[in-house]
Amino acid sequence: MTDQKNIRNFSIVAHIDHGKSTLADRLIQHTGGLSERDMQEQVLDSMDIERERGITIKAQTVRLKYTANNGENYVLNLMDTPGHVDFAYEVSRCLSACEGSLLVVDASQGVEAQTLANVYQAIENDHDIVTVLNKIDLPAAEPERVKRQIEDVIGLDTEGAIECSAKSGVGIEDVLEAVVQHLPAPTGDPSAPLKAMLVDSWYDAYLGVMVLVRVIDGVVKKGQTVQMMAAGTEHQIDRVGVFTPKGVMVNQLSAGEVGFITASIKEVSDTNVGDTITDAKKPCAEALPGFKPSQPVVFCGLFPADADDYPKLRDSLAKLRLNDASFEFEAESSAALGFGYRCGFLGMLHLEIIQERLWREFDLELITTSPSVIYKIHMVKGDMLELHNPSDMPDVVRIDYIEEPWINATILVPDEFLGAVLKLCEDKRGIQENLTYVGTRAMLNYRLPLNEVVYDFYDRLKSISRGYASFDYEMTNYDRSDLVKMSILVNGEPVDALSMLVHRSQAEARGRVLCERLKDLIPRALFKIPIQAAIGGKVIARETLSAMRKDVTAKCYGGDITRKKKLLEKQKKGKKKMRMYGKVEIPHDAFIAALKMREN
Amino acid sequence: MLTASHISAKCAIYIHWPFCLKKCPYCDFNSHVRDHVDAAAWQRAMLDEIDHFKALFPNLQASSIFFGGGTPSLMPPETTAAIIEQVSSHWGNGDDIEITLEANPSSVEAGRFQNYKQAGVNRISIGVQSLRDDALKFLGRLHNVSEAMTALDVARNIFDHVSFDLIYARPNMTLANWKTELSEALAMNPSHLSLYQLTIEEGTAFDHQFRRGRFTLPDEEHAAALLTLTREMTLSAGLPAYEISNHAKPGAESQHNLAYWQGDFYMGIGPGAHGRLPSNTQGAAQAHGQISRPENWLAAVNKKGLGLESFETIDPKDRAVEALMMGLRLTKGIDLKAFQARFGVALHNFLDPVEVEKLSASGHIAQENGFFTLTPSGVPLLNYLLGRLLA
Numbered sequence: 001m002t003d004q005k006n007i008r009n010f011s012i013v014a015h016i017d018h019g020k021s022t023l024a025d026r027l028i029q030h031t032g033g034l035s036e037r038d039m040q041e042q043v044l045d046s047m048d049i050e051r052e053r054g055i056t057i058k059a060q061t062v063r064l065k066y067t068a069n070n071g072e073n074y075v076l077n078l079m080d081t082p083g084h085v086d087f088a089y090e091v092s093r094c095l096s097a098c099e100g101s102l103l104v105v106d107a108s109q110g111v112e113a114q115t116l117a118n119v120y121q122a123i124e125n126d127h128d129i130v131t132v133l134n135k136i137d138l139p140a141a142e143p144e145r146v147k148r149q150i151e152d153v154i155g156l157d158t159e160g161a162i163e164c165s166a167k168s169g170v171g172i173e174d175v176l177e178a179v180v181q182h183l184p185a186p187t188g189d190p191s192a193p194l195k196a197m198l199v200d201s202w203y204d205a206y207l208g209v210m211v212l213v214r215v216i217d218g219v220v221k222k223g224q225t226v227q228m229m230a231a232g233t234e235h236q237i238d239r240v241g242v243f244t245p246k247g248v249m250v251n252q253l254s255a256g257e258v259g260f261i262t263a264s265i266k267e268v269s270d271t272n273v274g275d276t277i278t279d280a281k282k283p284c285a286e287a288l289p290g291f292k293p294s295q296p297v298v299f300c301g302l303f304p305a306d307a308d309d310y311p312k313l314r315d316s317l318a319k320l321r322l323n324d325a326s327f328e329f330e331a332e333s334s335a336a337l338g339f340g341y342r343c344g345f346l347g348m349l350h351l352e353i354i355q356e357r358l359w360r361e362f363d364l365e366l367i368t369t370s371p372s373v374i375y376k377i378h379m380v381k382g383d384m385l386e387l388h389n390p391s392d393m394p395d396v397v398r399i400d401y402i403e404e405p406w407i408n409a410t411i412l413v414p415d416e417f418l419g420a421v422l423k424l425c426e427d428k429r430g431i432q433e434n435l436t437y438v439g440t441r442a443m444l445n446y447r448l449p450l451n452e453v454v455y456d457f458y459d460r461l462k463s464i465s466r467g468y469a470s471f472d473y474e475m476t477n478y479d480r481s482d483l484v485k486m487s488i489l490v491n492g493e494p495v496d497a498l499s500m501l502v503h504r505s506q507a508e509a510r511g512r513v514l515c516e517r518l519k520d521l522i523p524r525a526l527f528k529i530p531i532q533a534a535i536g537g538k539v540i541a542r543e544t545l546s547a548m549r550k551d552v553t554a555k556c557y558g559g560d561i562t563r564k565k566k567l568l569e570k571q572k573k574g575k576k577k578m579r580m581y582g583k584v585e586i587p588h589d590a591f592i593a594a595l596k597m598r599e600n
Numbered sequence: 601m602l603t604a605s606h607i608s609a610k611c612a613i614y615i616h617w618p619f620c621l622k623k624c625p626y627c628d629f630n631s632h633v634r635d636h637v638d639a640a641a642w643q644r645a646m647l648d649e650i651d652h653f654k655a656l657f658p659n660l661q662a663s664s665i666f667f668g669g670g671t672p673s674l675m676p677p678e679t680t681a682a683i684i685e686q687v688s689s690h691w692g693n694g695d696d697i698e699i700t701l702e703a704n705p706s707s708v709e710a711g712r713f714q715n716y717k718q719a720g721v722n723r724i725s726i727g728v729q730s731l732r733d734d735a736l737k738f739l740g741r742l743h744n745v746s747e748a749m750t751a752l753d754v755a756r757n758i759f760d761h762v763s764f765d766l767i768y769a770r771p772n773m774t775l776a777n778w779k780t781e782l783s784e785a786l787a788m789n790p791s792h793l794s795l796y797q798l799t800i801e802e803g804t805a806f807d808h809q810f811r812r813g814r815f816t817l818p819d820e821e822h823a824a825a826l827l828t829l830t831r832e833m834t835l836s837a838g839l840p841a842y843e844i845s846n847h848a849k850p851g852a853e854s855q856h857n858l859a860y861w862q863g864d865f866y867m868g869i870g871p872g873a874h875g876r877l878p879s880n881t882q883g884a885a886q887a888h889g890q891i892s893r894p895e896n897w898l899a900a901v902n903k904k905g906l907g908l909e910s911f912e913t914i915d916p917k918d919r920a921v922e923a924l925m926m927g928l929r930l931t932k933g934i935d936l937k938a939f940q941a942r943f944g945v946a947l948h949n950f951l952d953p954v955e956v957e958k959l960s961a962s963g964h965i966a967q968e969n970g971f972f973t974l975t976p977s978g979v980p981l982l983n984y985l986l987g988r989l990l991a
Contacts, residue, residue: 526962526981549824552982554796554845556929558614558860559874561922562887562912568925571987 002075004256005185009077009214011094013122014104015112015470019134023104023166023175024062024080028245030172031064031076061199061212061258062245068180076179077258081118086347088474089294089326090200091118093273095125096291097199097214097258100183102175103156107133107163108140111149111438112470113410119154130178131161137168145439153438186256194218194226194277195284199258201271203322207239207247209265213277214258217284221252225280226263229287230272234280235263268322294326296344297405297475298351298454299388301332301369301497302358303340305577305588309364310339316362317341320354327354332389334496337367337579337591342389348454367579367588369497373450376403376478391496393485396536402501403478405450408433410443411461413469418442420464428452429503450475451501486511486540489532490522493582497591507533511541514594521590524548529584602886602911607878608659612859613687615646615665616870617672618894625740625805626767626798630872630892631670643679645901647686649869652905654690657877662691663864664698664856667721673703677712681719683869688720698723698761698855705743705751713758723761723854725794726752731781735770740805752788761852763792769826770798771815778826779833786837791852795830796845797823824980831976844929844979861930863923863942871897871907876914876922883916883943916943920950925986933973947972952991959985 014020064076079094095101101122105115122129131150133143147158162178164171200212213220220226224237241249242259253259265271274291278284304313317329328344345351351371358364375387378400387393409430413421425432425446434445448457453473461469486507488498498518502510511533518531524545533541556564578585620631665687667680684699700723701716703709713724728748730736736744743751755762766785768778785793798817800810809815818826834840834847842853843861859866865885868875872892876885889910891897897907914922920943927934939947948956959965964978964985978985 526964526984546821548981548984549820550827550980551984552827552844552980554799556844556860556926557857558866558868558876559872559889561860561876561926562874562889564925565918565922567983568921568986568990572990575987 002073002257004188004190004254006072006074007077007186007256008074008100008179008183009079009098009186009256009258010100010102010179010183011079011081011091011098011122011127012102012104013081013091013095013115013118014134015106015109015114015118018104018106018109018112018115019166020104021080023102023132023134023164024078026166026169026172027064027076027078027176028062030169030176031066060245061243063242063258064244066176066180069177070180074180075257076176079258086345086350088117088121089291089346092121092125093199093291095122095127097197098125098127099186100128100130100179102132102179103129103150104132104134105146105150107136107143107146108138110142110146110441111153111412113412113472114470116154116410117472117474119156128183129156130175130182131156131158132175132178133161133163134166136163137165137170149439153443188215188255189217190219190255192217192255193282193284194220194224194279195288196220196253196277197288198228198271198273198275198277200273201265201268201325203268207262209268209271210260210262211265211271211277212258212260213253215253215255216288217255218279219252219254220261220277226261226277227280227283228272229276229278229283230290231270231275233270235265238262238264268325273325294346296326296328296346297373297450298345298347298371299342299374300345300351300371301334301337301340301342301367301389302329302355303334303337303367303369303497305365305367307338312362313341313358313364313366316358316364317343319362320357324354326350334369334391337369337497340367344388348458365588367497367591369591370500371454372501373405373454375405375483375501378403387501390485390499390501393501396485401480402483404481404483404501406476406479407448407450407453407473408476409446409448409453409471409473411446411469411471412438412441412443413465414441417465417468418444421461421469424457424460424464428457429505447476448473449481449503452503484535487534488514488518489530489534489539490518490581490586491527491529491584493584495581495586498594504535507535508540515541515543517594518590519543519545521594522584522586525584527583602656602877602888602906602908603880604656605878605880605886606659607657607880608661609865609878610663610859611657611660611691611877612664612666612856612864612866613662613691614856614866614868614870614873614875615667615672615683616669616868616873616890617667617675618670618871618897619674620669620671621674622740622742623805625809626801628801628804629670632894634894637674639676639679641898643676643682645898645907646679646683646869648905649901649907650683650686650690653867653869657867658690660691660865660867660878661693662687662697663859665700666856667699667701669702671704672701673709673712673716677715677719680716680721684720696722700725700761700854700856702727703751703755705748707747707750710751710754713754717758722759723763724755724759725792725854726755726762726764728752728764729767730770731766731784735767738770739767761791763794763848763854764790765794765796767796767798768830769818769823771817773818773826775822775825775829779829782830782833786833786839790839792846792848792854793834793839794846795834797827827980828976831979840931841979842931844982858930861926863919863926876919879913881913881916883919885914885919887912887914916945917950919943920945920947921990924950924990928972928974928982928986931973933971936967936970936972950991951989955988959988965989 012020060080062078066074066076081091081094103119143163147161150156150158162174195217196213196215199214204210222237222240227234239262241247276287304310326346329341332342333339377385377387380398380400430446430448436443482504483501484504486500486502487494515531515533528547529545531543532539577588618630618632619637699721701721702725705726729739731745733744800807831841839847841847866875871894873890875888879886888908891900891907891909900907936947963975966973966975
């Protein structure tokens with residue numbers, strides 16, 4: 001057991017790509033947490049998808065043993081947090097389990113949008129903060145300029161800022177010393193009744209549901225019966241352990257420590273992140289405030305490309321949810337796509353990740369319908385309903401008005417791309433709130449409708465700024481808006497999967513692009529196929545797909561049969577992936593491609 | 601490996617001569633240009649392979665022989681004679697069968713027509729390709745129109761059955777251009793004509809040029825109109841289409857090619873040739889494909905007696921699909937009774953009933969007098985319709 005004054009619990013906050021995971025790797029290696037052999041890049045990112053994309057999705061924790069220059073032995077609990085805005089809630093709960101943070105800033109890039117968002121969260125959590133300038137060995141590194149930026153923009157004192165290079169290992173010792181010297185030890189009463197925070201939980205194939213806890217007061221040990229105060233459930237503890245980063249069993253965790261417990265808990269959904277864990281026999285007087293649960297903000301339908309895969313999709317979604325309680329799904333049926341699920345995600349990246357995991361881990365090919373946000377539909381009769389799916393939109397005559405969610409966006413962009421970014425924000429119905437400068441870069445604050453952001457904002461922002469713009473946002477409020485439901489009609493039949501709510505001013509442009517795109521994606525038939533975008537009964541865009549006139553092989557003799565037969569078989573397989581809309585067949589990849597479209 | 605079968609059945613015999621003087625830019629057939637061909641070695645190998653097939657399939661009856669290529673009119677007539685004799689002695693029953701040779705209309709080759717007739721050839725199919733000199737040049741042919749006309753005249757004096765090929769739907773071809781050119785062809789009063797639309801095949805010189813935009817082809821609408829015009833003109837000239845691209849006076853249809861389209865057995869001798877031979881399972885067939893590269897084929901035959909590289913058993917269901925695919929190419933369509941007799945199941949078991957209903961209603965397919973056929977509006981859409989029809 002470690003003396004509380006020799007414990008440090010800290011997070012690393014940074015903008016994506018500023019080297020957070022590499023720094024974590026280096027700290028683990030330096031303190032001997034893993035042998036050279038076990039070490040791999042981004043050790044804390046355990047999912048393939050995290051390593052490949054170079055991002056952190058799930059927060060991870062690791063206990064490091066460190067002997068400081070003063071000769072004392074310290075236990076450092078590092079909590080690695082995701083950098084992407086979609087997973088902001090993961091960041092917030094990690095921060096609440098720590099007393100301090102390392103703010104990592106790329107010495108060549110400087111402050112970025114997520115640097116700001118994450119550091120403000122750390123400040124809100126009353127953290128002591130040590131500033132670390134990473135990538136100091138890059139030729140483009142400008143530590144002095146970046147320090148000034150941090151002081152100007154964030155208001156942090158950078159006198160004690162540490163310069164390091166996580167990649168080459170320069171300054172790692174200084175980082176560890178600063179953690180010990182400048183971050184506070186936890187305070188808490190080991191002899192008080194148990195009070196622990198449920199920081200996270202996930203499903204492990206061998207150990208079952210694992211719960212990450214931060215002990216505030218008291219002690220948690222094996223065999224103890226604990227109570228989840230909000231859930232009101234009781235469990236007996238099977239195991240207590242810490243990550244080094246491998247899981248290692250310990251006898252107990254006491255006030256100030258971070259580790260995991262397992263108990264006879266069946267599903268991840270039985271554990272509420274932010275709940276207070278206490279001793280069932282001797283409960284603490286007051287529960288912790290808890291967290292605001294994460295709410296899905298982007299919704300879309302997921303349908304199996306092959307209708308026979310529906311049961312597999314259901315099982316796969318259930319399995320994924322074991323590990324990721326932040327997405328929701330409920331059964332949905334579409335006139336054309338058959339049975340599927342309406343799913344809610346934390347953002348577009350989250351959506352993409354779930355979709356990719358379904359494909360990768362469960363071999364499922366999916367049709368994704370237009371992403372949508374939650375609209376508030378105020379009815380003439382005075383009631384209000386939340387609309388997750390444009391297909392459920394009530395008749396317009398019954399609607400009084402519609403509200404849509406808005407966000408506050410922070411965008412940092414080099415001056416040369418400012419014009420293009422301003423235009424993009426204006427095109428997306430943005431309202432400028434502020435424009436200041438951080439060094440040579442502009443910092444923009446915009447209010448934007450969330451539905452414009454989920455559409456393709458992030459991709460376009462990246463492309464018009466050649467990757468230099470950074471972006472972060474938070475949901476703010478709902479506002480009245482002139483939204484209309486745009487339907488797509490193929491041969492006169494509405495295609496429910498392609499209908500969407502759009503702002504009236506955007507409808508025509510978007511409808512036109514969608515019709516043009518579909519014209520290239522829908523295979524021709526024996527008759528002409530009109531493709532229309534319409535608002536109510538009014539057609540706002542139209543394309544016509546001409547009828548097929550000739551499709552016959554001129555020469556076909558004995559040697560051509562085998563080849564011809566293979567083509568036919570391929571054609572037949574393709575047929576399985578078609579969906580009938582009235583008399584027209586639409587291949588499932590047409591939906592994906594149509595919705596992925598870019599306007600430029 | 602092919603399994604021996606003592607089944608007695610009719611079989612069309614295809615002989616592939618893989619050599620050409622020049623590779624045509626549109627051609628993706630198994631044809632090769634060589635400075636020197638050891639004719640004696642090739643003759644030995646062809647005869648050897650025929651003997652090996654005889655050992656495996658002793659009870660077939662040859663229903664036709666077809667010399668294709670390549671350019672079989674480059675084959676020494678003695679070789680042609682030896683092959684015909686060997687096939688007849690193995691699988692002949694004394695009846696006269698159709699024996700076709702494909703020929704180029706050059707003066708040298710026309711000079712050998714008489715020798716081919718003496719060898720036993722009774723039908724000649726001439727690769728005229730166009731009646732326009734500029735088109736022949738574009739198509740990379742070595743002859744001109746006047747040579748082709750002379751060769752045709754020579755052929756008609758020697759053979760009772762003469763067919764020739766034309767390639768249309770060429771770049772910038774208007775309906776009027778083709779109407780004139782086809783009228784000239786019909787005015788020669790042929791008994792058989794093969795009229796192919798120019799298509800770009802993968803890996804050919806045209807493929808390369810076309811993808812680089814060196815020339816364009818008629819668009820789909822125009823190609824469909826050219827096809828319709830062709831069928832109307834040949835019909836009124838008494839030479840109706842009996843297959844997608846083949847036209848004949850009644851009774852002058854190519855018996856050999858009918859074998860492919862009717863789903864009969866056929867044997868492929870020589871490099872790159874394919875066949876469908878009887879299997880001991882009723883309704884099934886043994887598919888075989890020969891090694892394509894001439895030298896490799898020759899070496900294999902010298903070593904093992906056969907130059908085969910692929911075998912596959914085609915089960916009755918697959919064979920039925922092939923019969924549908926090929927049978928619908930014929931104007932008369934598929935004989936439903938004969939189909940059922942051969943495969944033991946009715947054609948409709950392989951078809952999607954909803955699609956049959958829809959496509960009958962839209963007038964693309966028809967069922968009359970025991971035949972399942974494409975209507976004139978269905979013909980240009982065969983590939984698409986097959987995709988829809990197959991269950």
